[in-house]
Amino acid sequence: MEKQNVTEFVFTGLFENEQTELLLFFLFLLCYVAVLMGNGIILLTICCSHLLEQPMYYFLCHLSLMDLCSISVVVPQLIRNMAATRKDISYYNCMTQLFTYHWLVGVETFILVCMAFDRYVAIVKPLHYMMIMNRKRCHMLITVAWGLGFWHSIALLLMVLSLPFCGPNVIDHYMCDIKPLLKLVCKDIRISSILVIANSGTVIVVIFTVLLASYILILCNLRMRSSAGRHKALSTCSSHIMVVVLFFVPCIYIYILPAGSKNKDKEISVFYTVIAPMLNPLIYTLRNKEMKIAMGKVWWRMSQSKLK
Numbered sequence: 363m364e365k366q367n368v369t370e371f372v373f374t375g376l377f378e379n380e381q382t383e384l385l386l387f388f389l390f391l392l393c394y395v396a397v398l399m400g401n402g403i404i405l406l407t408i409c410c411s412h413l414l415e416q417p418m419y420y421f422l423c424h425l426s427l428m429d430l431c432s433i434s435v436v437v438p439q440l441i442r443n444m445a446a447t448r449k450d451i452s453y454y455n456c457m458t459q460l461f462t463y464h465w466l467v468g469v470e471t472f473i474l475v476c477m478a479f480d481r482y483v484a485i486v487k488p489l490h491y492m493m494i495m496n497r498k499r500c501h502m503l504i505t506v507a508w509g510l511g512f513w514h515s516i517a518l519l520l521m522v523l524s525l526p527f528c529g530p531n532v533i534d535h536y537m538c539d540i541k542p543l544l545k546l547v548c549k550d551i552r553i554s555s556i557l558v559i560a561n562s563g564t565v566i567v568v569i570f571t572v573l574l575a576s577y578i579l580i581l582c583n584l585r586m587r588s589s590a591g592r593h594k595a596l597s598t599c600s601s602h603i604m605v606v607v608l609f610f611v612p613c614i615y616i617y618i619l620p621a622g623s624k625n626k627d628k629e630i631s632v633f634y635t636v637i638a639p640m641l642n643p644l645i646y647t648l649r650n651k652e653m654k655i656a657m658g659k660v661w662w663r664m665s666q667s668k669l670k
């Protein structure tokens with residue numbers, strides 16, 4: 363009953379300065395448009411070319427979709443709030459944003475694991491690659507990613523719904539995330555903080571460690587390859603490693619620390635909510651010859667169909 367006292371939350375925003383936020387309004391708007399265009403181009407290129415038949419690009423297609431969806435849960439609200447006098451959100455919309463964002467990001471996390479597994483099989487067991495990474499197994503891995511992301515998100519949501527919000531309603535953030543919400547709970551949050559660290563922080567650290575270990579094994583295996591094969595594999599793996607570092611390092615910083623700690627959560631979170639989804643298309647296209655060739659072919663076919 364206590365939590366019904368709070369029917370809406372008010373964001374402090376990214377920077378508590380109106381002039382700064384108005385300047386950032388245009389910057390984040392450009393970033394959002396860049397994410398929509400970049401990931402949209404990747405989706406169009408892969409879906410309209412032979413690349414979709416390859417497991418690596420099948421997973422990349424889903425990664426781009428997650429980037430598009432997750433940024434659309436957060437950034438439109440952030441842009442609106444930067445131009446608004448009152449940065450408010452209803453209790454139920456806040457819970458919806460929390461659940462949806464964590465679900466999509468959870469799926470993205472496990473897709474990155476799938477991509478690392480795909481590269482490991484392709485480089486360490488090349489003769490068995492098509493047998494191991496067949497389309498049925500790829501579908502299964504994506505289904506598992508959606509399922510694990512859902513259970514991660516629903517666990518966080520059910521914990522927050524059980525907590526009482528009976529007093530302050532100002533969220534020191536630009537989105538409804540678990541840690542800034544815990545600071546508003548009117549009861550001892552030590553157990554809840556431990557559960558958050560177990561649910562998000564520890565899991566992220568374990569997955570990040572597994573991903574790094576897999577790429578180390580891949581790099582060790584590359585020593586036995588020819589110079590051309592080594593160069594191609596290194597180019598692909600370096601793109602994946604850049605994405606993993608951009609995504610996981612800020613997440614680890616935020617979710618491994620307890621909710622009451624004083625840190626730069628909202629500033630650091632910009633890296634995985636905005637910057638990583640914006641850079642992913644550049645990392646995967648500018649450093650990938652196959653993607654550039656496929657983009658050229660799709661663009662040529664589209665231009666030819668328009669001429670007809």
